[in-house]
Amino acid sequence: MRKYVPEILIGAIPVVLAFLLFLGQNVVPVLMFAVLGFVVFYASRGRGKLTALSSQQRRPSKKENPFTFEQIGGQEKAKQELVEALDFLVRQEQIAKLGIRPLKGILLAGPPGTGKTLLAKAAAHYTDSIYLAASGSEFVEMYVGVGAGRIRDLFKEARSKAQKEKKSSAVIFIDEIEVIGGKRDGGQQREYDQTLNQLLTEMDGIYANEAPRILLIAATNRKEMLDSALLRPGRFDRHIQVDLPDKKGRLHILNIHASNKPIADTVDLERIAAESFGFSGAQLESVMNEAAIYALREEHEKIDEKHLSMAIDKVMMGEKTDREASKEERERVALHELGHAIMAEIIRPGSVSQVALSPRGKALGYVRHNPLQDQYLYTKAFLNGQIMIALGGAAAEEMFYGERSTGSRGDFDQAMDIVKTLVESGLTELGIIDASMMTKEAWASITRTILDELMGQTKETLEAKREVFTLSLQTLIREETLSGEEFRQLLKENAAA
Template sequence: MSKYGKEILIGIVPVVLLFLAFLGLNIIPILMVAIIAVSLLYVARPKMNMDTKADRTKNVRKPAPLSFDQIGGQDRAKHELKEALEFIIKQDDIKKFGIRPLKGILLTGPPGTGKTLMAKAAAHYTNSVFVAASGSEFVEMYVGVGASRIRDLFKKARTMAQKENKESAVVFIDEIDVIGGKRDGGQHREYDQTLNQLLTEMDGIHTSDTPRILIVAATNRKEMLDPALLRPGRFDRHIQVDLPDKKGRLHILNIHAKNKPLADEVNLEKIAEESFQFSGAQLESVMNEAAIYAMRDQAEKIEQRHLTLAIDKVMMGEKTDRETSREERERVAYHELGHAIMAEVVKPGTVSQVSLSPRGPALGFVRHNPQDDQYLYTKEYLEERIMIALGGAVAEEMFYGNRSTGSRNDFEQALNLVKMMMDSGLTSLGIVDREMVTKEELMKANASILDSLTARTREVLESYRSVFIQSLGILLKEEVLSGDQFRNLLAILKQRSSA
C-alpha cells in the first residue's frame, strides 16, 4: 500500500466507526477484529521481509574467482600468504610435522594496495568458500547486535561450505580496527562485546574440524588493534601489503591495459616511473581515466598524453574552469618556476611537468619524476626536499616582497620533513625522544633549520633571477611545459644570462 493510501485509510476508518456508533451499532467486536488483524500482520511482516531478503540472496551471482596471478605487484606479500595457505591444503604434511594450522591472517598496509583482492585470491587458491564483511557492519546502537552478527557470519561460512561440499571457508573482515580496537577496561561497551565474541569464535575454531575456517582480516591501522587479537593462536601471521615498487607498478599497469587499445608509442615503463607511491587502486584509475580521455578526444587508441593527463587527474583532481587575473597568474607562474628551478638545481632531470592549469584546489603545480624508488633518506636528501618545497614561497618574496596562501601546502610538507629529521636524529638536537624535549626547544630547532634552508634557497634562486624573468612569458603563453621542454628552456636561458 502506498503512503497516501495509508493516510486516506487512517482518516476514513475513525469516521466510519463514529458513524456506525451514531447509528446505534455495537462497534466493539469490529474494533477487536481490527486489532487482532493488525497484530497478526505486524508479527508476519518481519518474516515476509526475511523471506524477501533470502530470495534476493539466492539470486545474487557469486563473484568470479580471482587468482594470485591477476593481482599485480606484491610478490613478497603474495608469497608469504601462499605459504600460510599451504597449511590448509597440505593436511598430510601438517600431521606429519605436528604443525598447528593457522587460524587467522592479518593483512596490513595503506588503502588501495589489494588487501581485499588477496583475501579473495586466498579463497580461490585453497578452493574455499569466501564470506566477506566490513567491521562497520557489526557496529550498532543496540546492545548485542554486533556479537550476534559475528556468530551469524561464522555460521554462514560453515553452512555455505557444507552446502557446496567444500572442506574450508575463508572469512574476510575488512576494517577490523572498527571492532578490534584496544579496549579501555569497560565491560559493557558494545564494541567490547563484539570483539569478545570474535575472540570467542576464533578460540572455538578447531583446526581439525571440517569445514575448516580461516579468518583473513585487513586494516590500515594495525597499531589500533587490541593485543588480545594479535597474539599467536588468533592472528598468527601479520603480512604487510605495501605500496608497489616500480616493477610492481609496471605489472599492475600491464594487467589493467590488457582490455584497452594502446597506441604503439605508449611507454608504460615511463608511466610506472611517474606514478611513484601510487597504490594499485590509483594505477587502475590511471588506466581508466586515460581511456576516458581518449574517448573524449574521439581517438582510436589511448596515447601517451592521455596517460600523462590521467596521472595528473588522479594526483591533483580534474581541471577546473576558474578564471584568474593576470596578476594572480603571474604570481602562480613565479611560484611554480621557483619549485621547478630548485628541483632541477638539486636533482637534475627530476621535473616531469610545469603547469599553470588549475586542478582541484591547486592553481598550478610541478610534477616531479623520481629516477629511482627511494626508501632511505639522508640528511642532505631531506634538506634538498625542503628547499624544493620552499622554492615557491621564496620566489614570491623575490618578486613581490611577500608570500601568499598558495604556499600553505608547501609549508606543511616542509614541516613534516623537518619532523622526520628530528625523529631520525638528523638535527642539532641529536637522538632524542620528542616527548622528552620541551616545545620551546623543538620550535627553536625547527625555526633554525627552516631559516637556514630558506636562506640557501634564496641564494640559489637569486642566481637564476634573469631566468625567472625571461621564462615567465613563455610559461604564461604555453601554460604547460613538459620536463624536457623546461630543461631545454632552462639551459638556453642560462646560457643567455651568462653570456
C-alpha cells in the same frame, strides 16, 4: 506452512481488533503490546537494522567470479607468504604427518588500495573455499549485543554454506578489522568490546579437526590500533604486510590493467611505472582507466603516452578546472612555479618533467618532477633539498612581491612533514630523541629553526637567478605548459643571455 505464518498473523490481527471494537473494548493497550511483541520477536530472531543480521536470509548471496593470485600484481612477497599459509588448508594430510596446527587467522596490514581484498578473494579460490566478506562497520551499532550476534551469524553462515555446497573449508574476510578489534581500555563495557569478545570466542572455537574448516582473513590500515588479544598466536597466527608496490610491481600492475585496452606501440609502460612512484594498485588501475577516457575524448583508437601522463596528473592532483585567474594572479602563480622548478634544477639537474599554469584540482599551477629511482632511505642533505624545493615558490613570491600568498600553504605542509621525518630520524640538532615526548612548543621551535634557515638559503640561491625569472616569465605565461626539456633549454638560453 511456517513460511506463511507472518501472512496469517497480518491477516488475523485486524480481524481481532475489529472484533474487540465491536465488543466496545479499548484496543490501545492491545496495540501497544502487539508492537512491543513485534520488536522483541524481531530482536530475538536477529532481523531489522537495530539487531543482529540474519545472515542466511538477509546477506546477499551472489556468485563470485573466480579470482586468482596471477591477477594480482606487485605483491609477490605477500602472495608467497599467503600461499604458504593457505597450503595448511590444501595439503591437510602432509601437515597432519608433521603435527602442524592449521592457521586460524591471517592479518593483512598495509595502506589503502594495495590489494588486501583481492588477496582474500584469491585465497578463497586457491583453497576452493566458500568466500564470505564483511566490513568491521557492519558489526557495530548503538544497541548492545547487535555486533556479537552478527559475528555469530557470520560464522554460522560460513559453515552452513560450505556444507550446502559440499566444500571442505570456508574463508571469512573482515575488512577494517580495527573498527571492532581496537585496543580495550579496561573501562566500562561497550558494544564493540562485546563484539570483539565474541570474535575472540569464535576464533577459539575453530578446531583443526572440524569440518568444514574456517579460515579468518582480516585487513587493516592501522595494525597498531588492534588489541593484543586479537594478534596473539592461536588467533591471527600470520601477519602479512601488504605494502605499496615498487617499480617492478607497478609495471606488473600496469601490464595487467593494460591487457584489455588498446595501447599504442610507442607507449613505454616502464617509464609510466617509474613516473608513478608511490602509487597503490588502485591508483594504477585508475591511471589506466583515465587514460582510456582521455583517448575516448580525443576520439583516438589507441591510448598514447600523453594520455597516460595526463592520467597520472589527474590521479595525483585532480581534473583540470575552468577557473580563470586575473593577469596579476597568473604572474604570481608563474613566478611561484618557476621558483619550484629552478630550485629543483639547481639541487637535482634534470629533475623537472613539466611546468604548468593550468589549474588542476585545488592548484592554480604545478611542477611535475621526473621520477627518482625507488628510494627508501634518505639522508639529511636529501631531505633538506626537498624542503628547499618546497619553499622555492614562497621564496620567489617574496623576492618579487615582498610577501607570500595563500598558494604556499600546501608547500609548507609538505615542508613540515619532512621536518617531522628529520626529527623522528634523529637528523636534527636535537639528536636521537623520543618524538612522542616533545611538547608543542618544542615542535614549534625546531620547525621554525629549520625552516627559517632553509628559507634563507633558498632565497639566496634564487636571488642569483633573478634574471632567469624575468626572462622566463612571459614565455611560461604565453605557453602555459612547458616540458622538462623545453624548460631546461629556456634556462640555458637565459644563462647564455
